[in-house]
């Protein structure tokens with residue numbers, strides 16, 4: 001009797017552990033065998049890792065009077081020389097080539113004695129694009145006065161008139177927003193009860209890839225909106241729009257609360273942290289434009305995000321319905337789907353554009369429908385999930401208060417439309 005009971009107990013225990021073991025094994029293999037679907041696009045792009053050139057990090061000195069340096073994250077300064085008595089030349093080069101024309105620069109300059117000098121921005125392989133922004137602390141920025149700035153050499157290069165002091169003056173293509181700033185912002189956002197902060201993976205150079213997971217209650221069955229930003233390092237205005245957009249989703253309003261109860265938002269605020277900290281024009285540390293890698297995921301950053309999004313949708317048995325990718329270009333516009341592409345929430349985009357149009361006086365959204373050509377994130381959302389997707393583009397020099405206003409309106413109108421779905 002005694003032995004029988006013991007026997008039974010042992011057996012039952014063994015059965016349970018075998019069952020548990022099998023379950024564990026199948027869970028592990030489900031995770032590691034999760035095979036990502038890859039996709040064909042009309043214009044495939046080779047995205048295998050390519051070599052990049054690192055800038056030499058140093059302090060430049062001229063006659064022990066004028067100094068310049070690039071010894072901070074987000075810097076880009078490849079050489080500093082004197083051209084004549086009052087003119088100094090900053091040379092700016094990209095991480096590798098061929099590359100899109102986003103000649104980003106960022107450096108500090110100072111002088112032993114207060115004096116006015118000319119600083120020439122010299123782009124051996126490109127053409128001036130960004131209005132220089134000045135700062136004395138690397139935090140508060142303002143565009144250079146238009147009277148102190150002109151294009152030279154048939155508009156290829158730029159000449160700045162600068163008052164130097166012994167205090168370091170920061171001169172940059174855009175406000176400097178490093179990976180440390182993205183981390184700080186994300187952790188602050190994650191103090192909200194509906195936000196979960198996660199490091200979802202590492203970049204090529206082992207910087208954290210941040211993921212924010214926004215919803216109230218249980219994620220089960222909640223349709224998903226994905227927000228991406230900063231695949232391209234200099235695209236700070238798109239990043240600023242993303243921050244305002246996400247902050248609006250977290251308001252304590254009836255609309256935002258109900259939205260978070262019904263939907264889940266996955267936010268990847270800084271897709272390319274290596275490129276941002278290295279002061280790149282466009283690429284990641286693998287020398288690749290990440291927004292051309294959304295077919296085969298050859299770069300770690302894209303692969304980590306694709307994995308996380310696909311897993312999130314699978315495990316909560318929900319669908320991704322909308323992907324928003326924040327970028328910058330010369331003007332504000334929305335790259336949307338062409339009319340023959342019908343996502344699961346078609347024609348959401350048309351209603352959304354109209355709602356933004358109605359809500360902002362004297363502004364009409366510039367909707368630029370585009371067919372699926374290259375393996376960009378917008379195409380991936382459509383192919384993987386039949387989701388609607390837009391590339392949310394902000395102009396390089398769009399007034400910062402308008403970026404904020406428009407992003408908040410866009411967030412509100414998106415919530416209003418989706419909540420009625």
Ligand SMILES: [Zn+2]
Nearest residue numbers: 232235327328
């Ligand atoms: Zn971009």
